[in-house]
Amino acid sequence: MSPAIDHSLQDPPQLPREPLIEKNAVITEAPWVRRTLTAVALLFLCGFLLLPLVAVFVEALRNGVETYFEALKDPDALAAIELTLIAAAIAVPLNLVFGVSAAWAITKFEFRGKSLLVSLIDLPFSVSPVVAGLIYVLIFGSHGWAGPWLSEHGIKVLFSTPGIVLATVFVTFPFIARELIPLMTEQGTDDEQAALSLGATGWQTFWRVTLPNIKWGLLYGVLLCNARAMGEFGAVSVVSGHIRGQTNTMPLHVEILYNEYQFSAAFAVASLLAMLALLTLGIKSWLEWRHSDELSATRRH
Amino acid sequence: MKKKLLHTLAAAAAVLAASAAQADATLLNVSYDVARGVYKDLNPAFAEAWKKKTGETLKLDQSHGGSSKQARAVIDGLEADIVSMNSPLDIDAIAKAGLISPDWQKRLPYASSPSWSTILFLVRKGNPKGIKDWNDLVKPGVKLIIPNPKTSGNGRYSYLAAWQYALRQPGGNEAKARDFVTALFRNVPVLDTGGRGATTTFAQRSIGDVLLTFENEVKLIQQEFGADKYEIVTPSLSVRADNPVSIVDKYAAKHGNKARAQAWLDFQFSEAGQEIFAANDLRPSDEKVLSKHSNRFPKLQLFSVTEAFGGWPQAQKIHFADGGLFDQIYQAR
Secondary structure: OOOOOOHHHOOOOOOOHHHHHHHOOOOOOOHHHHHHHHHHHHHHHHHHHHHHHHHHHHHHOOOHHHHHHHHHHOHHHHHHHHHHHHHHHHHHHHHHHHHHHHHHHHHHOOOOOHHHHHHHHHHHHHOOHHHHHHHHHHHHOOOOOOHHHHHHOOOOOOOOHHHHHHHHHHHHHHHHHHHHHHHHHHHOOHHHHHHHHOOOOHHHHHHHHHHHHHHHHHHHHHHHHHHHHHHOOHHHHHHHOOEOOOOOOHHHHHHHHHHOOOHHHHHHHHHHHHHHHHHHHHHHHHHHHHOHHHHOOOOOO | OHHHHHHHHHHHHHHHHHHHHHOOEEEEEEEEHHHHHHHHHHHHHHHHHHHHHHOOOEEEEEEEEOHHHHHHHHHOOOOOOEEEOOOHHHHHHHHHOOOOOOOHHHOOHHHHOOEEEEEEEEEEOOOOOOOOOHHHHOOOOOOEEEEOOOOOHHHHHHHHHHHHHHHHOOOOOHHHHHHHHHHHHHOOOOEEOOHHHHHHHHHHOOOOOEEEEEHHHHHHHHHHHOHHHEEEEOOOEEEEEEEOEEEOHHHHHHOOOHHHHHHHHHHHHOHHHHHHHHHOOOEEOOHHHHHHOOOOOOOOEEEEHHHHHOOHHHHHHHHHOOOOHHHHHHHHO
């Protein structure tokens, strides 16, 4: 860890608040302009973000706490939660390993085709999730490339858990790598070169130097990756087959319940997803507050 | 971390193994959206009957979605033992892919359709626009909600019923039918892509004076949104909308489930099965059971797509294919 910097040494001496703001060339507007703008921003936030979030919980609890837990105890709902957790438990570690190796390769070494690799990592961001799902139908479907062979050998990929995991891995591919690449580029290779010149092996350098440098950025990437893995709808919908109690993930289950007029149950499951999102946001904010220096390279997106 | 993951996986595997051990055999029914209620009642009844007869415990899995989307999934490898759809076209599509024998409609009674429904009108309380029949729908100022005929079964049936109504009026001909349907779609403010979307538009967003949709959906809306808020209008003529079923020969054989799948379908045609359809507001194909519930299923004059339009493939080609009559009508409106 880098030694803590004493900010009081660099900051200007404490000034009364008002004059400082008014002297700031960027904020010369009259107070009413400032307040109106702040109010508009707050109103917008409340209307478009907070209100829907509240609505999810209000709708979920509309018919009482009992119905709420009844909906979550439903075997189909439990199966959906289980499948979502399994998919995330496989997709996130896979992308963790991939993301770290890709970021390491890209930022610490020079090789041919590097820019191609960077573009490839971005592919899942630029491709629509529906297309991502259809790619797997084309490959593993009965009329796809590998479909007939798989079916002959009794291996099910599409419309079962492996297909859902594959689709999840695909859409969450870039999260960790994208988080690490800017951070590691900024950190450069000086620390690693120092370690190597002192006689460390490649592995030792990675474990003792690189990993500690990126750990907070990495955790941040894992969080985002996990949130998306659990929340993904489009790609998973295409490859799921929608078999109740077997291949429905939580987002798919929410849609089905809603279409069946089971509004309370739909919002009960939705509220679980929302709570997960809130938890992720909470941890993310804490990370940003706690380790803002190390994250600053990647925070702006 | 790694150990925890292993534990999770082991637990998951144990759960899967346990659920597999409970049942002697598992069958999958790939079905359309709104059939869930019916199969929720049908499946336990059949499983019980099967257990009594053979001593074998069955696990009956369901997958629901838009009818054509589900057919597509079966073609792409969703290994259904049986399919239940809301249009014969969708089963034809699976047959064309070689998974079902082409003569599937002849293998079971009533052209392989254990239940059917029909298009009714749902109006708001008191019927403020005084809607009684199809010709009231083309009056100026009446707003009707129909889902898109190109993407939904309800929409296709509503369109064909309107067409057939105009054709059967005194002096009716193809040109007049076309004018009638054009006038009708001029009164449609929004075309939703599916039946459920149209229901939401009408019931939740309170748009339109009339909703045209299936009888079972009409009953469901009354249940969900309040029976006193709407009134049902039965038109003088409507269409018989079959909900056909079939074994998916190739997959059922692969799973060794042919006899079980056959029994599952036979059960749907049995008196017990037919009663379950009736209880779920679908008209049972068995006349005896239907007449028993005649107070809930009012008699009305019906036509079938086969007799009036020469079958679904024909109707699809002329009316709903790209550049077909519906496209021309909708552009001209």
